[in-house]
Amino acid sequence: MRRLFAAVLAAAATFAASAVAEPAPDVAAVIKTYADIAQASYGDALAGARQLQTAVNTLVKEPNDANLQAARQAWIAARVPYMQTEGFRFGNKIVDDWEGRVNSWPLDEGLIDYVSTAYSNESPANDLYVANVIANTSIKIAGEEVDTSKITRQLLTDKLQEAGGVESNVATGYHAIEFLLWGQDLNGTGPGAGNRPATDYDVKSCTNGHCDRRALYLQTATDLLVDDLAWMVEQWKPDGAARRAVMADNGQAGLVALFKGLGSLSYGEMAGERMKLGLLIHDPEEEQDCFSDNTHNSLYYDAVGIKNIYLGSYKRADGTVVSGPSASDLVRAKSPETDERTRAALDVTIDHMSEIVKRAQAGEAYDQLIGEGNADGNAIVESAISALIAQAKELERGIAALDLKSIEFEGSNSLDGGGDKPKRQKQSRAE
Amino acid sequence: MADSIRTYVRLALLLAPGLASVCAAALLATAGHGQTAPKPAPPDEAAEAFPGGTATTDESIDTHDAFSHFSHGIGFEGEAKFKVGNAIFRKLWVSAPSSTTSSDGLGPLYNSRSCQSCHLKDGRGHPPNGNYPQDSAESMFLRLSIPPESDEQRRLIAEHKVNFIDEPTYGSQLQETAIQGFDNEGHMHITYDDVPVKLGDGTTVSLRRPTYSIVDLKYGPLHPKVMLSPRVAPPMTGLGLIEAIPEAQIRAHADPDDKDGDGISGRVNEVWSIENKRLELGRFGWKAGVPSIRQQAGTAFAGDMGLSNPVVPNAWGDCSPAQTFCRNAPNGNSERDGGLEVSPKLFDMVVFYAQNLAVPPRRNFTDPKVVQGKALFYALNCQGCHTPSFTTGKVEGQPHLSNQKIWSYSDLLLHDMGEGLADNRPEGMADGREWRTPPLWGLGLTQIVNGHTLFLHDGRARNIEEAILWHGGEAQAARDGFAALSQSERDALIAFVASL
Numbered sequence: 001m002r003r004l005f006a007a008v009l010a011a012a013a014t015f016a017a018s019a020v021a022e023p024a025p026d027v028a029a030v031i032k033t034y035a036d037i038a039q040a041s042y043g044d045a046l047a048g049a050r051q052l053q054t055a056v057n058t059l060v061k062e063p064n065d066a067n068l069q070a071a072r073q074a075w076i077a078a079r080v081p082y083m084q085t086e087g088f089r090f091g092n093k094i095v096d097d098w099e100g101r102v103n104s105w106p107l108d109e110g111l112i113d114y115v116s117t118a119y120s121n122e123s124p125a126n127d128l129y130v131a132n133v134i135a136n137t138s139i140k141i142a143g144e145e146v147d148t149s150k151i152t153r154q155l156l157t158d159k160l161q162e163a164g165g166v167e168s169n170v171a172t173g174y175h176a177i178e179f180l181l182w183g184q185d186l187n188g189t190g191p192g193a194g195n196r197p198a199t200d201y202d203v204k205s206c207t208n209g210h211c212d213r214r215a216l217y218l219q220t221a222t223d224l225l226v227d228d229l230a231w232m233v234e235q236w237k238p239d240g241a242a243r244r245a246v247m248a249d250n251g252q253a254g255l256v257a258l259f260k261g262l263g264s265l266s267y268g269e270m271a272g273e274r275m276k277l278g279l280l281i282h283d284p285e286e287e288q289d290c291f292s293d294n295t296h297n298s299l300y301y302d303a304v305g306i307k308n309i310y311l312g313s314y315k316r317a318d319g320t321v322v323s324g325p326s327a328s329d330l331v332r333a334k335s336p337e338t339d340e341r342t343r344a345a346l347d348v349t350i351d352h353m354s355e356i357v358k359r360a361q362a363g364e365a366y367d368q369l370i371g372e373g374n375a376d377g378n379a380i381v382e383s384a385i386s387a388l389i390a391q392a393k394e395l396e397r398g399i400a401a402l403d404l405k406s407i408e409f410e411g412s413n414s415l416d417g418g419g420d421k422p423k424r425q426k427q428s429r430a431e
Numbered sequence: 432m433a434d435s436i437r438t439y440v441r442l443a444l445l446l447a448p449g450l451a452s453v454c455a456a457a458l459l460a461t462a463g464h465g466q467t468a469p470k471p472a473p474p475d476e477a478a479e480a481f482p483g484g485t486a487t488t489d490e491s492i493d494t495h496d497a498f499s500h501f502s503h504g505i506g507f508e509g510e511a512k513f514k515v516g517n518a519i520f521r522k523l524w525v526s527a528p529s530s531t532t533s534s535d536g537l538g539p540l541y542n543s544r545s546c547q548s549c550h551l552k553d554g555r556g557h558p559p560n561g562n563y564p565q566d567s568a569e570s571m572f573l574r575l576s577i578p579p580e581s582d583e584q585r586r587l588i589a590e591h592k593v594n595f596i597d598e599p600t601y602g603s604q605l606q607e608t609a610i611q612g613f614d615n616e617g618h619m620h621i622t623y624d625d626v627p628v629k630l631g632d633g634t635t636v637s638l639r640r641p642t643y644s645i646v647d648l649k650y651g652p653l654h655p656k657v658m659l660s661p662r663v664a665p666p667m668t669g670l671g672l673i674e675a676i677p678e679a680q681i682r683a684h685a686d687p688d689d690k691d692g693d694g695i696s697g698r699v700n701e702v703w704s705i706e707n708k709r710l711e712l713g714r715f716g717w718k719a720g721v722p723s724i725r726q727q728a729g730t731a732f733a734g735d736m737g738l739s740n741p742v743v744p745n746a747w748g749d750c751s752p753a754q755t756f757c758r759n760a761p762n763g764n765s766e767r768d769g770g771l772e773v774s775p776k777l778f779d780m781v782v783f784y785a786q787n788l789a790v791p792p793r794r795n796f797t798d799p800k801v802v803q804g805k806a807l808f809y810a811l812n813c814q815g816c817h818t819p820s821f822t823t824g825k826v827e828g829q830p831h832l833s834n835q836k837i838w839s840y841s842d843l844l845l846h847d848m849g850e851g852l853a854d855n856r857p858e859g860m861a862d863g864r865e866w867r868t869p870p871l872w873g874l875g876l877t878q879i880v881n882g883h884t885l886f887l888h889d890g891r892a893r894n895i896e897e898a899i900l901w902h903g904g905e906a907q908a909a910r911d912g913f914a915a916l917s918q919s920e921r922d923a924l925i926a927f928v929a930s931l
Contacts, residue, residue: 093491100496108523143559143566162495165551165881167521263507272511277518280776281533286518372532392507 024333025325031251033312033324035243039236041085044317046229048078056222060215063201072181083298084305090264091257094242102228107170109179114208134213151216153224172224180218182291189284189371193293259399262306267392271385284367295366300353307346334401345391352384472809482872483790484835492791497876498553498668502787504831516784519777520546526610527763536763536772538737539613540606542572549664553788554880556664558890563618573605573619574660592703594720594859598657600650602749614649631915641891658856661889668873671786671832675823678712684842695815695905697844702859714843717888718858719867724785740773790872795930804927811912816868818842840871849903875929895925
């Protein structure tokens with residue numbers, strides 16, 4: 001035992017020594033990798049959306065169970081690369097200003113299509129709660145009559161998305177498409193996802209009415225998704241605006257975006273908004289992919305995306321690998337221990353997410369895990385939350401090690417002891 | 432963003448002092464409306480680029496999410512609390528009983544199913560675009576009250592235990608919606624009359640004067656002495672900083688008897704703190720009727736949505752004692768949520784969210800027109816009420832809000848605003864002609880965030896110019912000074928206000 005311990009110590013010492021000896025990579029080279037991974041990840045997300053587009057067109061042409069199933073599978077597959085891009089949010093303004101078009105949730109699905117009577121019985125405070133654009137050729141938004149007779153990209157993006165300033169009026173993106181493929185999940189915290197029939201798209205024997213308009217809505221929303229992702233790929237190409245923005249200041253701007261994005265996604269977005277609230281209130285609606293019950297995969301691939309970015313290595317959908325100097329290399333050059341701990345924390349999170357995926361594959365979906373009285377399920381989600389928080393704390397150490405002042409976590413205990421030291425005025429930050 | 436701000440700051444330091452003093456000097460001759468000599472505008476300080484101090488956001492302000500960012504420097508953990516708070520803020524509540532006990536308890540009477548549906552994009556509400564059923568009034572409602580009638584009511588008012596006496600049947604506000612199986616209370620009805628106003632250069636501006644009534648009353652006639660006061664949902668940015676201003680700093684600006692003889696008094700509203708059971712300085716709401724963000728959130732949960740919470744624990748919201756069927760309706764109180772519909776945990780996160788909606792940075796402040804407008808703003812003594820700056824005190828656990836020099840352009844005091852704006856409905860120590868000076872920060876982004884420029888407590892002003900022209904009472908001199916300006920000077924002053 002003692003011998004083994006000594007061996008481990010020796011190995012660690014060797015590792016640490018060699019790591020210290022390694023020179024820090026150039027920040028610009030690290031951010032070039034970051035941008036390359038962004039370009040490849042969004043590229044794969046675009047390819048996935050194009051396959052979804054093909055499957056949707058097939059479904060509309062021949063609406064049968066097999067084609068609906070294929071379209072659903074294509075949606076689930078398209079989410080795999082997209083979720084791995086989420087680490088590029090929360091630091092890159094180009095991404096943040098755009099993201100709502102493709103990935104907004106939660107949504108008031110009654111704006112788009114028919115909903116169950118139990119859902120629509122709540123008197124609508126949001127006038128558009130049950131507006132049902134598919135069934136109506138004209139709806140009222142904030143007192144103004146809006147012509148919805150033609151379902152066009154412009155109608156969806158300019159008139160319906162966030163109509164009336166209400167954020168749950170989501171008309172575009174993955175989750176609108178998800179609703180159109182699955183329908184409402186009326187199983188509460190019991191098993192089962194949405195169960196829309198293929199005949200909802202069958203103009204010859206149409207169920208639930210307006211199958212032609214429903215098909216057109218689905219196709220329009222899918223086309224928009226393809227366009228939006230294609231636009232984002234452009235932003236990360238060698239002359240694209242997003243790449244230029246992160247390369248500013250020799251990549252220093254991108255380094256800030258990288259750490260801010262990974263920390264924010266880990267803690268605020270995933271541990272906080274997506275997981276903690278659902279656990280607190282045990283509400284099955286509090287899961288991101290609530291129609292398809294695909295939330296487990298979304299969580300898992302978010303965690304994978306974070307690891308890709310930190311390690312500077314992304315395995316593309318076709319199996320090829322995009323890699324280069326990484327944030328991990330930079331941190332290791334300053335503090336091997338911090339890098340070691342960060343990488344370990346990222347792996348722990350992935351283990352926890354794998355557990356959630358395993359549960360789902362065995363028939364217990366995420367909305368069941370957070371259900372009231374499911375102590376075992378709740379505990380699994382709780383420990384995944386703890387893992388995400390732990391990894392954010394490690395990322396904060398990395399931020400401190402690299403002395404990334406412009407992130408300035410003034411409220412963070414782990415960085416400054418949480419005391420009431422005098423605060424920097426904003427202008428000093430800008431200098 | 433950071434780069435451009437950096438450039439602005441440097442430019443401002445170079446350019447602004449000279450420009451400002453030239454403009455102020457030019458104005459001295461023309462703007463002798465106040466009783467005291469007009470003050471020259473202070474040079475643009477670099478700090479003014481960040482009106483919320485270090486908590487000012489660094490994120491995009493050219494999208495409709497400009498008011499939805501969290502305080503800068505909040506940390507990953509703070510961001511998580513903020514985001515959970517935001518999710519609760521957006522949450523659509525359902526009627527009880529439902530299978531999701533933590534999300535039920537709506538109503539029975541309510542104005543909205545979620546916080547966000549009134550506080551659109553965390554910004555400013557608006558009057559409906561037509562009377563019901565043409566549009567529904569969700570981000571604006573009518574407050575209701577009557578003058579005290581019994582000795583008990585007179586005592587409550589005299590001791591400041593309540594700000595007003597509820598209308599006996601309809602309660603403290605008109606709820607235009609109700610859950611399944613219940614009647615709503617009625618609908619607000621607005622008519623507008625055009626009021627032409629002639630400016631010094633001969634231009635005529637047409638203001639719209641609203642008249643309010645209630646139609647489709649479902650619970651019988653209103654009390655004959657009922658007083659109505661329309662209120663739009665105010666913007667949510669910077670509330671935590673406003674809350675952090677030490678009381679003494681606000682009181683220092685009060686001049687209830689106008690001892691300095693500048694025609695501007697300024698009174699504090701002293702209101703009852705439900706949680707602390709004592710009188711406190713009122714700082715939130717259109718008449719400064721609320722002392723804290725917690726109390727504002729608690730009374731809004733109860734009054735606007737009918738949800739019991741740690742501050743207002745009754746489950747029936749604004750159902751009056753006369754509306755017994757409504758008081759006896761099933762509620763969503765659950766043991767898990769501390770016997771409430773909104774558990775203390777959820778409530779705290781919403782409060783944290785409201786404290787940390789960040790103030791946007793200033794725009795265009797080196798634009799010569801804006802600099803000229805600033806000089807005019809001071810020359811007209813607008814800052815007599817729109818106090819430019821305060822320094823916040825210590826906020827426990829929130830260093831990013833603490834000890835910040837902020838530029839909110841409000842003294843948070845009550846002022847007589849004249850007959851034109853009077854609602855003739857007292858609230859606490861505020862009389863029927865008094866309103867609280869609202870902060871001006873972020874005003875210029877209203878169009879981007881909310882798609883309109885409807886200002887004042889009821890959105891009657893259709894742009895900044897109309898809002899200024901509605902000023903009366905203590906602000907009459909400043910308003911007249913504005914009306915006497917040339918078109919380009921008026922434009923400059925408006926450009927300054929829009930840059931805040």
